[in-house]
Amino acid sequence: MRLKTEVLVLGGGPGGYTAAFRAADLGKQVTLVERYPVLGGVCLNVGCIPSKTLLHVAAVLNEAKEIKPAGIGFAEPDIDLEKLRNWKNNISxxxxxxxxxxxxxxxxxxxxxxxRFISNTQLLVEDGDDTQTIEFAQAIIAVGSQPVKIPSFPNDDPRLMDSTDALNLERIPKKLLIIGGGIIGLEMATVYHALGSKITVVEMQDQIIPGCDKDLVRPLMQRIKKQYDNIFLETQVSHIEALSEGLKVSFGSASSELANDKGKDTPETEVFDKVLVAVGRRPNGHLIDADKAGVNVDERGFISVDKQQRSNVKHIFAIGDVVGNPMLAHKATHEGKIAAEVIAGMATEWQALTIPSVAYTDPEIAWMGLTENAAKAQGISYEKAAFPWAASGRSLSMGRKEGVTKLLCDKQTGRILGAGIVGTHAGELIAEAVLALEMGASVEDLALTVHAHPTLAETLGFSAEMIAGTITDLLIKKR
Structure with missing residues (x-):
C-alpha cells in the first residue's frame, strides 16, 4: 500500500499526538504512525500516568498510617493487586x-x-506481515526513548525489572533493590514501600536526585532514611547473579580510585527478591533509519534541532526525548506545537525560559529556572530565601512540617531567577514560580501578591517577603 500525506508524525506519545493535532487544527493533512495499538506513548501507558496513579495509592496508604497521632487509627490495608492493576489500567x-x-x-x-525511513520523503511502516509506504511533504520525528539496560546484568530474568515492569505490579517483593536514585527510581521506591516492600536504593553520585540542589533533597532524604532499609550513595552495582532464592547483588565503590572496594557502609553482596534498574533512558534515534532520510543522529541516539525544531534536513523536524534532555512530557508537547506551527507557516520558535522538573516522591520536590548549584558554577550574583514549612499553618495542619520553599533572585534587579520547593503538592505549587519567571517578575511582585491564607502556595510569597525584608511570619535578623 502507498499513502500520501502533507505531514507525517512518527510516534504517538505526548509530543507526537500534540504535534499531529495542532497541525490538523492548522489545516494540514496529517498521518500519525504509532507502533503500539493505542496513542499516548510511554507517558500515558507505562510512564507518567500509571506511575502517578500508583503514587496516589501510596499517598493514601501513608496518610492512613500517619494520622494515628491525631487519634485516628485504621486496620492494616487489604491490598488486592489484581484490582489495583485493573484500576491503574482503566485510568490509562x-x-x-x-x-x-x-x-x-x-x-x-x-x-x-x-x-523506518527509506528516503527523505518516504517512510516504510511494518505491522507484522503488513507493510505500507507513506510519502510525506514534511515529517516530525517523535520517537521518544527507552530505559537503559546494563548489558552485564541478567536482563532475561523477570526478577530484574525496568520501570515498565515495575508498573505492571506482578507481585510485591519482600526485598527490592532500586539501582538509581533519580526521579524514576525514587518514585517507584515510594510506591513499593507503601505496598509493603523493604527498599534499598543504590546511587553512584553523592546525593539522590543528582542535579537538584542538596538543600531541596535533604528533607526527602531524612524521611526515607527512616523508612527504607538502606540508601547507599557513591556506590555501584558491579555484578548481579541469578540464584534460585533471588538475585545476588555485588556492590562496589563508584569512585574510579576505589573501583575494587565496596562503598561506604555497603555490604559486599546481598540477595534481593527483585531488582529495579532505573539508571536513565536513552533516545530512540538509531531505531528509525534516520540516516536514509539524511537526518544526523549522534552516537547516543539524539537528533540535533534548531529553535524551530528543524533537523539538518529542512523539512524534517524532531521533538521530545529524541532531541535531548530534559526527557519530560511537558517539554515534548511544547516542542510539538512549535514544529506544527512552523510547518503551517507561523513565525514560531522555542522561547520558554524554563522547564519545570518534579519528583513525585513523598515529599515531592519541584524546581525551575536557575538552581543554586548552577548559579555558583556560573558565578552569578544572587540572593536567596528559604521559607521553612515548619512556620506554615497549612503544612502543620496536614501533619507535615519538613517542607521548604526556596527562591533565587538577581542581586541587583531583584528579578526572579529560580525556585525550588520540597513538600506536599510541590509539583502543583511550582507553577506560580514558572509563570513569575516567564513574566519577568521581581521579588517585590511576588511579595506584593496577596496569597490566600492558610495555603501552601503562600510559602512562595513568604520567601519573596524574606528577601524584600517585609516578612512578619518569621523574625529575620537585619543585615
Whole structure:
C-alpha cells in the first residue's frame, strides 16, 4: 500500500499526538504512525500516568498510617493487586480512548506499525506481515526513548525489572533493590514501600536526585532514611547473579580510585527478591533509519534541532526525548506545537525560559529556572530565601512540617531567577514560580501578591517577603 500525506508524525506519545493535532487544527493533512495499538506513548501507558496513579495509592496508604497521632487509627490495608492493576489500567484506557476520539474528530489518519525511513520523503511502516509506504511533504520525528539496560546484568530474568515492569505490579517483593536514585527510581521506591516492600536504593553520585540542589533533597532524604532499609550513595552495582532464592547483588565503590572496594557502609553482596534498574533512558534515534532520510543522529541516539525544531534536513523536524534532555512530557508537547506551527507557516520558535522538573516522591520536590548549584558554577550574583514549612499553618495542619520553599533572585534587579520547593503538592505549587519567571517578575511582585491564607502556595510569597525584608511570619535578623 502507498499513502500520501502533507505531514507525517512518527510516534504517538505526548509530543507526537500534540504535534499531529495542532497541525490538523492548522489545516494540514496529517498521518500519525504509532507502533503500539493505542496513542499516548510511554507517558500515558507505562510512564507518567500509571506511575502517578500508583503514587496516589501510596499517598493514601501513608496518610492512613500517619494520622494515628491525631487519634485516628485504621486496620492494616487489604491490598488486592489484581484490582489495583485493573484500576491503574482503566485510568490509562480512559485517556487513550479520549485521544483516539480526538484524532478521529480532527481527521488525523492513525496507522499502527513500526516506521523506518527509506528516503527523505518516504517512510516504510511494518505491522507484522503488513507493510505500507507513506510519502510525506514534511515529517516530525517523535520517537521518544527507552530505559537503559546494563548489558552485564541478567536482563532475561523477570526478577530484574525496568520501570515498565515495575508498573505492571506482578507481585510485591519482600526485598527490592532500586539501582538509581533519580526521579524514576525514587518514585517507584515510594510506591513499593507503601505496598509493603523493604527498599534499598543504590546511587553512584553523592546525593539522590543528582542535579537538584542538596538543600531541596535533604528533607526527602531524612524521611526515607527512616523508612527504607538502606540508601547507599557513591556506590555501584558491579555484578548481579541469578540464584534460585533471588538475585545476588555485588556492590562496589563508584569512585574510579576505589573501583575494587565496596562503598561506604555497603555490604559486599546481598540477595534481593527483585531488582529495579532505573539508571536513565536513552533516545530512540538509531531505531528509525534516520540516516536514509539524511537526518544526523549522534552516537547516543539524539537528533540535533534548531529553535524551530528543524533537523539538518529542512523539512524534517524532531521533538521530545529524541532531541535531548530534559526527557519530560511537558517539554515534548511544547516542542510539538512549535514544529506544527512552523510547518503551517507561523513565525514560531522555542522561547520558554524554563522547564519545570518534579519528583513525585513523598515529599515531592519541584524546581525551575536557575538552581543554586548552577548559579555558583556560573558565578552569578544572587540572593536567596528559604521559607521553612515548619512556620506554615497549612503544612502543620496536614501533619507535615519538613517542607521548604526556596527562591533565587538577581542581586541587583531583584528579578526572579529560580525556585525550588520540597513538600506536599510541590509539583502543583511550582507553577506560580514558572509563570513569575516567564513574566519577568521581581521579588517585590511576588511579595506584593496577596496569597490566600492558610495555603501552601503562600510559602512562595513568604520567601519573596524574606528577601524584600517585609516578612512578619518569621523574625529575620537585619543585615
Amino acid at each position: 484506557t480512559q485517556l487513550t480512548t479520549g485521544l483516539a476520539a480526538l484524532a478521529k474528530q480532527r481527521n488525523v489518519t492513525v496507522i499502527k506499525g513500526v516506521g
